Amino acid sequence: MVLVAGAEGLLAERAVDRLVGLARERDPGVEVTTLDGALYGSGMLGVVASPSLFDEDRVVVVEGVERATDELLTDALAYLASPAPDVVLVLRHGGGQRGKKLLDAVRAQGAPVVVCEPVKKDSDKAAFVSAELRRASRRADPRAVRALVDAVGADLRELAAACAQLVADTTGVIGSEVVERYYGGRIEATGFRVADAAIEGDAGQAVALLRHALATGVDPVPVVAALAMKLRTLAKVAATRGRGGASVRDLSLAPWQVDRALKDLQRWTPEGLAEAITAVAQADAEVKGAGRDREFAVERAVLRIASAGSR
Template sequence: MAVKKTPRAAAKIDQVPWSGIRPAPVVLVTGPETFLAERATGALRDLLVAEDPALEVHDIEADQYSPGMLATLASPSLFGEPRLLRVTNVEKCTDAFITESISYLQAPADDVTYVLRHGGGVRGKKLLDTIRSGVGGGIEVLCDELKKDTDRIDFVQAEFRAARRKIAPSAVRTLVSAFAEDLAELAAACRQLLADDDQEITDKTVDRYYGGRVETNAFKVADIALAGRSAPAIVQLRHALATGEAPVPIVAAFASKIRTMAKVSSFRGSQGQAASQLGMAPWQVQRAQRDVQGWSEAGLANAITSIAAADTAVKGGSRDAHYALEVMVRVIARRGEDR
């Protein structure tokens, strides 16, 4: 069932991305991307510790909340140390938590930073609406999923920019392709590269660390096939399947590549216009234009047909899904031509 989202446009408080978190009496951290939420709250803690190393940190689980807990933790301490109250599971909170938090918002305690993490859903909506209305003087930190490759590319570039290090654009794309399913793993890969290599990060660097993972990636198989290298593509396909790559994502990777090529091939205009009107990054347009060179309309049609057949096969329509994948790879490597 689809999760109903609270309209953010109605908010009267500042809404900032996870990377723009800053101290405020109340900090509402929303969105489904757990890794970014943890990164944001960790950054906030570091900022507060930098202001006062005596910071006290208290963690509250909203789904296990007991009446009176907030008042106790927010009450003035003996030596007046600043406090950070971090609340998790607000999307599963108790009724007492909602009632007492709304009451607290009317007069937030001095030297207390109240952070509420809400992962999504309608539970606690009254509390969220109160914060968004401006009561309590809070801000909202948005931690949406990075679904698009362009978003993940921006993330990687920001990681290296923050470290004042250089990484080649092609190396960024390779990293994103290798860790497309897990943002935490992508961030960890960036940290390892930054820690272990003090030179500019290139494709060779990424391949040295993550070559095995990159080689078994579905998009890697597609790239080799699109380069017209049928035999190596089949070898990589078999290796990918043998190391756990599922058939369905492999077909999806080919479908994504061919679909993008078809869009670009039929577009008449500049690269910038194509990027804008097709909703793609300039590098995606450039790569698709390169990949589609030498393809005919009939070849693209045959490729699409072969992908559709493979998709049916890997979803139960054939007893030998792996063979169907190999047929698809060979058709793509021949640019869809019958020969």
């Protein structure tokens, strides 16, 4: 018995396919049956898992356990007490509380659990892209990987499809110019990406992302809020330098946020940080009514931040 748990559909599908593939490597003629948890009727599991005339191996995949009928939960719990020796039962649960008693019982028996949680951090998405390309015996330079994540990174399935397209349509090492040609129009220019570019001192990229964001309907207010949040994090971490690890732990920041801030602070002086914070404060007032041109106000703040970091 194997539990495939988590809301990331692509990873879960691959896990199930891998399990079925392993069974077929052992026996090419293995019988594979798929049941839908939402449509399950009483006794169906017993029928497909009952001993066969020739003791043939079988794989039973139960999809959508998070939508399971009461009959499935009852039958599956009963099956746990006496599982069939020639059957691999794969339970696919997409998240939520439905079926929790069954999942707890499966885990208590020590069954393998494949965790397929959504990939949210850009660094994890970049690692996913690199792994996808390695599987196809290809690679991309770091800027290309970052550009691809920026363009289609919100959905792992789309990211995998983009990798497959680039592998099929290109040769050699994949560069950022190739990604830009294929996916440049889809860059997800959120306030935090604008802030990242400005903090890094890349004024051109920051302004390009900002203008794209504004053109696609992003309001200036959350962009300024993202800038302020990034600078507040830098200021907090900067204030703890030289005070030891205990002070850093008191900041209520995730370890990755501290690591990112320490890296960014290498190009920032206290004076530059003060100037950037002043620029954001002015922009905040202007985008909330104190200025005539909200978009100009935030663009000016982005440019001032990008230049302040090098001082």
